[in-house]
Amino acid sequence: MVFEPPQRLVRALGELPESAQDAEWLEQLPGLTEAALSRREVQAQRVQAPGGRSSLVVLVQYADGTPAALKLAPPRARPDRELAALAHWGGFGAVRVLDSRYHEEDGALLLERLHPEVSLRSLPDAKALLEAGGTLRRLWVAPPAGHVWETVAERTRRQSAALRAAPAEARALADTALAMRDELVAAPPEELLLHGNFRQGKVLAGERAPWLTVGPEPVVGERAYDLARLARDRLEDQVATSAGAAGARRRVNRLADALEVDRERLRGWTVFRAVESGHRALAAGRRREAELLLEFAAWL
Incomplete structure (x- = not known):
């Protein structure tokens, strides 16, 4: 089998500032995949396609036919930290790790097989949000002493540096988002292990549980950041409705109340994260996506 990275992955990595580093990893990917399969004594069945925007996933099986999934991500994505988070959750609300050892030589993760074609996005939005909330509650646990993950303050400090260079069209919103971030990190109410990039598409159907999350970018901080x-x-659907700003605020308030999170802290983090994502989309040339994100942030 030839382990060529899906074009979706190639395009996505090419948009990032670390694209040169990722290009080198992409060139090595076929060899890394072969080595990872051999090291874990599993056999490849097929590459998951179209796949994600940040990793290669190969559907594999053990000699006895037990299915599994092998995930390979660039070193700058810190797969060791993802492994540590998944191991800490122990399969409770998240995909289960089948090999807890981290092999720096290939950086691969061997995980239980889920159903990548069935995510919460296959459900009506109201039902999907209800299931998503239940999954998030399982993930929000105290981190172990001496944990390896960065904090929300540290992650957003790095993001703020880039946001300060936002173009004129996004300058006012960027300044508002930065001010909100500074106020939020000044008095964080809690320090919990968070998924870091939680959305409906990151929750897949499983066998031992109806829904399990995948692809964390783990960070330690408050629940409002994760939410x-x-x-x-489903931002395009939100923008397309006639509810507009009022609908966006109601959605934020409903989520906050359902998961017992402070409304204003959730609103602040939602604005910051939408503006930061919008700025990155602009820089990558994804103008339509950027416009949607900035419009949504302005509504709040």
Whole structure:
């Protein structure tokens, strides 16, 4: 089998500032995949396609036919930290790790097989949000002492540096988002392990549980930060409705109340994360996506 990276992955990595580093990883990917399969004594069945925007997933099986999934991501994505988070959750609300050892030589993760073609996005939005909330509650646990993950303050400090260079068309919103971020990190109410990039598409159907999350970008901080990404899910549908700004605010408030999160802190993190994502989309040339994100942030 030839382990060529899907074009969706190639395009996505090419948009990032670390594209040169990722290009080198992409060239090595076929060899890394072969080595990872051999090291874990599993056999490849097929590459998951179209796949994600940040990793290669190969559907594999053990010698006895037990299915599994092998995930390979660039080193800058810190797969070791993803492995540590998944191991800490122990399969409770998240995909289960089948090999807890981290092999720096290939950086691959061997995980239980889920159903990648069935995510929460296959459900009506109201039902999907209800299931998403239940999954998030399982993930929000205290991190272990001496944990390896960065904090929300650290992650958003890095993002703020880029946001300060936002173009004129996004300058006012960027300044508002930066001010909100500074106020939020000044007095964080809690320090929990968070998914970091939680949305409906990151929750897949499983065998041992109806829904399990995948693809964390783990970070330690408050629940409102994690919930902020979910608040803008199915953004095109939200923008297309006649509810507009009022509908966006109601959605944020409903999510906050359902998961017992402070409304204003959720609104603040939702604005910051939408503006930061919009700025990155502009920089990558994805203007339509950027316009949607910035319009949504302005509504809040």
